[in-house]
Amino acid sequence: MVNCLKQLSLEKDKPKKKKKTLLVNIMAPQRKIPKKVSIFLGIFSFVIILGLWSFITYGKIVGSMFVPTPGETFKAMHTMFANGFWSDIGITVYRVMSGFIIALIVAIPLGILVGAYSPFAALLEPVFSFVRYMPASAFIPLFIFWIGIGESEKIAVIILGSLPQLVLMIANNIRDVETSLIEVSYTLGTNTFDVLWKIILPKSLPNIMDTIRIVLGWAWTYVIVAEIVGASSGIGFSILQAQRTFQIDSIFVGILTLGIIGLIVDTGLTIINKKVFSWNF
Amino acid sequence: MVESIVVKNVSKVFETKSGDVQALKNINLGIQDKEFVSILGTSGCGKSTLLRIIGGLETASEGEVICHDAIVDGPRVDRGMVFQQYSLFPWMSVQKNIEFGLKQKKVEKSKREKIAKEYIKLVGLKGFEDLFPKNLSGGMKQRVALARGLANDPEVLLLDEPFGALDMQTREVMQELLLGIWQESPKTILMVTHDVEEAILLSNRVIIMSSHPGEIKEILDIDLGNKRTFETRLTEKFLEYKRIASEVIRVETSKIL
Numbered sequence: 001m002v003n004c005l006k007q008l009s010l011e012k013d014k015p016k017k018k019k020k021t022l023l024v025n026i027m028a029p030q031r032k033i034p035k036k037v038s039i040f041l042g043i044f045s046f047v048i049i050l051g052l053w054s055f056i057t058y059g060k061i062v063g064s065m066f067v068p069t070p071g072e073t074f075k076a077m078h079t080m081f082a083n084g085f086w087s088d089i090g091i092t093v094y095r096v097m098s099g100f101i102i103a104l105i106v107a108i109p110l111g112i113l114v115g116a117y118s119p120f121a122a123l124l125e126p127v128f129s130f131v132r133y134m135p136a137s138a139f140i141p142l143f144i145f146w147i148g149i150g151e152s153e154k155i156a157v158i159i160l161g162s163l164p165q166l167v168l169m170i171a172n173n174i175r176d177v178e179t180s181l182i183e184v185s186y187t188l189g190t191n192t193f194d195v196l197w198k199i200i201l202p203k204s205l206p207n208i209m210d211t212i213r214i215v216l217g218w219a220w221t222y223v224i225v226a227e228i229v230g231a232s233s234g235i236g237f238s239i240l241q242a243q244r245t246f247q248i249d250s251i252f253v254g255i256l257t258l259g260i261i262g263l264i265v266d267t268g269l270t271i272i273n274k275k276v277f278s279w280n281f
Numbered sequence: 282m283v284e285s286i287v288v289k290n291v292s293k294v295f296e297t298k299s300g301d302v303q304a305l306k307n308i309n310l311g312i313q314d315k316e317f318v319s320i321l322g323t324s325g326c327g328k329s330t331l332l333r334i335i336g337g338l339e340t341a342s343e344g345e346v347i348c349h350d351a352i353v354d355g356p357r358v359d360r361g362m363v364f365q366q367y368s369l370f371p372w373m374s375v376q377k378n379i380e381f382g383l384k385q386k387k388v389e390k391s392k393r394e395k396i397a398k399e400y401i402k403l404v405g406l407k408g409f410e411d412l413f414p415k416n417l418s419g420g421m422k423q424r425v426a427l428a429r430g431l432a433n434d435p436e437v438l439l440l441d442e443p444f445g446a447l448d449m450q451t452r453e454v455m456q457e458l459l460l461g462i463w464q465e466s467p468k469t470i471l472m473v474t475h476d477v478e479e480a481i482l483l484s485n486r487v488i489i490m491s492s493h494p495g496e497i498k499e500i501l502d503i504d505l506g507n508k509r510t511f512e513t514r515l516t517e518k519f520l521e522y523k524r525i526a527s528e529v530i531r532v533e534t535s536k537i538l
Contacts, residue, residue, distance in 0.1 A: 178368070180364050180366055180368040181368055181370065183338050183356065183362070183364075183368075184362055184364060184368040185370075185381075186337075186338075186355070186356035186357075187336060187356045187357070187358065187360060187361050187362040187430075187435070187439075188358065188361070188381055188382035188385055188429070188433055189358040189382055189385030189386055189433070190385060194385070199370070202370075202372045203370070203371070203372065205372075277372075278413075279371055279372045279413040279414075279415065280371065280372070280415075
């Protein structure tokens, strides 16, 4: 009888579980969301943009003189690719990569020296900070004057634009290595030379890779500016050409191509980084 | 008795913007071979600074530290260290972390793998050899750090609040583990802690420091024998040591509050 009562009272007091809405559950700072939801939201944002774009163009809210419809843009893309747009993409990629790789070859060792050794920081950091604030595009007229409008000029712009950023950001990646890791490695037998190769570099490598990914994006901006100012090929040149002949749809294709290349490269590098440095993620 | 570490008249002054701060004043200390010594004190009493000076990670403003007849002038393999924040190498597996010091000593591969395996077993991490630190709990990380320090077989092992970041239950398990390891094969160990029970349970001697400036206030010889277990905490003698140590610390703490 007593037992029965207890059970009854338990039943009565059973707390009602408050059901939180999905939105409240997701919208907590830094809360992780399932991968599927994340991918869905990523695609969703593109769908929204495409929807808005379709709405204002097909709905004749703005004239196709200013904004072409998605259909027109798609058609323009077709003709452009049929008429050698591939080679323009190729030449632009070539310029970015040559300039960026040269910048990397110089910037990685310099960044490591600046980040690890105070004398190098004292010597080089002010200069690079100074150069960093001078926009690479401002140098284009000077570079054309000095080296002409050939490939070297574009590559020079990319190097000038990305090198100081790379050096300073890599130096910071190197500095971010915890002192305690370095200290404990000394007590385990490393010397000041070992510690750079065996501790500081392996620890900072994922962050350096991330720096490279970010600055590569900026390098794309410099190449397009250089191509718009003075070139006879490349994506930037195609955009300028399209503007001269009032082919707004082709301008759209040029810009969208840049976005798509960026998205692919960025995602690719992020995936590689996570695979190679799985210990870090 | 051989003295493993001798601290002679060590003082340390930190220069700060608001003036000089005397962290350590005239510390004299001798640690014998295979002795377990704890430095006990409230936070800010300079106990970690003293340990770092002995480890060679910090220089003394005055005085010197001698480790096995050599004046300490920097961190060396003869003084291994274990930090509160574990400081494991995150890109290395448990096994590789423990092998690191041996690899630096150029011990051949098969031999260092064997040694690492032994220490993995000793700290109870069998089966976790290939995991990376990010996949380990705090207690497991500190086991790896301890094994890494021990595997290198330093003359002296310096422990800087080794269990300070762990929850109470894990901390007690780790204290038992360290007690077991030390009783099995005694090493010279100098540990910094603010945990009174931890210091008494593990040590042959407990050095109690006062703060501002950091000075040695009291040295307690802990005569609890060599067969201590977790139960030792409940003995009359242990509680008496705890009472004395707590009283000294209480007085010191109230002075600075």
